[in-house]
Amino acid sequence: MSAQLHELIATFASFGATSDGGVCRLTGSAEDAAARNLLGLEIGRRRLRLHVDPIGNMFGIADLAPHTRETVLVGSHLDSQPTGGRFDGSYGVLAGLLAVEAVMSRAAARQIRPKCNLALVNWTNEEGARFQPSLTGSSVFAGNLALDDALALADGNGVGLGQALDAIGHRGVSPPAIDPVRYVELHVEQGARLEQSGDEIGAVTAAWAACKLSLIFQGQPSHTGPMPMASRRDALRAAARAIELHYRLIEASATGAHASAARITSFPNSPNVTPSRVQVWFEFRHEVEATAVQLAENFLIEVQAAVRPLGVSMEIATDERRGTALLDPEGVALTLSVARDLGYSAIEMKTVAGHDALALQKRVPASLIFVPSRDGLSHNAAEFTEAAALDKGLAVLTETLWRLVTR
């Protein structure tokens, strides 16, 4: 058992620890700063070069092949949901740190000169809990999101991401001087697929499509007492109707889609004022991109009609569409063969959740490796993976990186 891995996971879980054993470590918070600062120390202690880029992504670079800038990246994220567990993200960063260290030691012990460099990464704001959209740091690095747009993202209180990174001293000035050639990410599954099949390692081949809409319902403020019911233009009543409609359509579609309405803001949010402006964040996820899109489009048509009789108008505030993404097939084959060689049972599978690996795949071939999650529970303090299963993931990650830098 890798005592070091489990100690690191426990230590990092103390930053933002909640009373129920979970973690609340929002991007740019004091807890995030504490976790980042310790990661910086751990990076330095292993003689990796620390570099923070303009969107706060932290790199720990192992200069294994000084003749080239070609670099294999490995990592995940240290930010969490408000109701996060201790493995989501942190596991990939901390196992990545130990895997990089192990590759360095192995190269030294065997006196082998790797063909390229290796760098650990902690991506900024993967969760999208405080700032939307999610996968922020990895999307900027991959070139899918403009730096200025990312820095300007505002949280629910109007604080910008750039401002938040400045406040914790984690806003760098330049990208790292590396040429990324591959990305590998190890993560807990957050679903129950591996648990159900009894397999130890998941090699992720592709991601479900997701349509993420946030809608603003606009009514009119009035007194909740004397104003006649028929004269009210109630934006929260409209939002409730929209949420009900959204679930009704998903169920009626019988497509197996996953959908949610998980964030809501209401103004003025006083018990005695008819709500005049309510925003709701909806998600539609499906394995087939056309299905996710059609569900979202149908909803948009029906919701307009559903809220109009309430005197409430609707506008689309954000409309983010993530197509189904294929991860690099060579990476999948490598994960499967490494797992097989180490004696672990491994399967191909898809991910429903978004991951930094999906953002990276748009720039370099990327691999995503899963280990089982108990009951598929995630974004929950009770999120859990057995120590032995975490160790197997670390072993697969280390061997994968070794092969990538030496082949």
Next chain:
Amino acid sequence: MSAQLHELIATFASFGATSDGGVCRLTGSAEDAAARNLLGLEIGRRRLRLHVDPIGNMFGIADLAPHTRETVLVGSHLDSQPTGGRFDGSYGVLAGLLAVEAVMSRAAARQIRPKCNLALVNWTNEEGARFQPSLTGSSVFAGNLALDDALALADGNGVGLGQALDAIGHRGVSPPAIDPVRYVELHVEQGARLEQSGDEIGAVTAAWAACKLSLIFQGQPSHTGPMPMASRRDALRAAARAIELHYRLIEASATGAHASAARITSFPNSPNVTPSRVQVWFEFRHEVEATAVQLAENFLIEVQAAVRPLGVSMEIATDERRGTALLDPEGVALTLSVARDLGYSAIEMKTVAGHDALALQKRVPASLIFVPSRDGLSHNAAEFTEAAALDKGLAVLTETLWRLVTR
């Protein structure tokens, strides 16, 4: 036209002025402090004695009858809704100030010795926008709410009312040394009854009953991606279903009840976490107390059953019931006779909205006098009453106070 009244209203509307011409002056805010401080100056300028009690109620006492502690109170509130207008509350306080001044002048001019004293009051947190329940200061003064409970009320960010009053220097140490014998409040109607009948003055006889419930829906946080739909326990989905049900029941009852679900808080409120804890504030108002109670009770039974299939439990966080309240009939008769003597058309009417006069009536006989509101619109920046109508209300208030202190 009382230029002084309209200047005062315009001046006070600048504290918390919003870009659409409305007012946002929440209890204990910097804007509330500014309005309170100017009221203190205006009280002193008229040689009234300023006194702030332990819940922040501000008194401006005219010692017209030094031989007795008996005092007629007149007032309303300076706090507003986030989307408030410039008349709701402020009108009653500022007209009250001028009425007290006018009574003092008249007594001096006619060399009449009033039989009791007169005091202007600005009640704390009438609106219940920042701290719930509403009518806080008047309820403490009337003995309907314990001071410690009121001071401990917390806003949405966990700041206590006592703490907020301390922060603006408006938490006094003792009640004023007066024996209240009557309370008179002048207010804009906030409904369309007077506008429809074409009358100038409303003498309020009674208030509708109100049942105010806040319910907590408790589910379980999970990832909005991979977690199977059937395994989710979604508190926001339950809340939306409850809000829809609530309006369906109100419409089906065909009782003419007024109802609302106007405030909602959701935790963790991240787009990617199934909401685990959602609180919604519901109101049921009806002229007949039994009807309001029955609507609330029916809802409580049905909502339990409606959300259970979602794996979401429900608990009652607050359950505030305000019976129909009769205002002092002598006060109604006095308002009607004063209005008649001044040549204004006046009618008896009920109030749907809560007012400090209703809290006061539990301790001393109270009167509530309405002037028309355009389109019945209130808690809205467009709230409006004609200057001439405001003047008529001031004339009725002044004459009413004169008769009360000299009869």
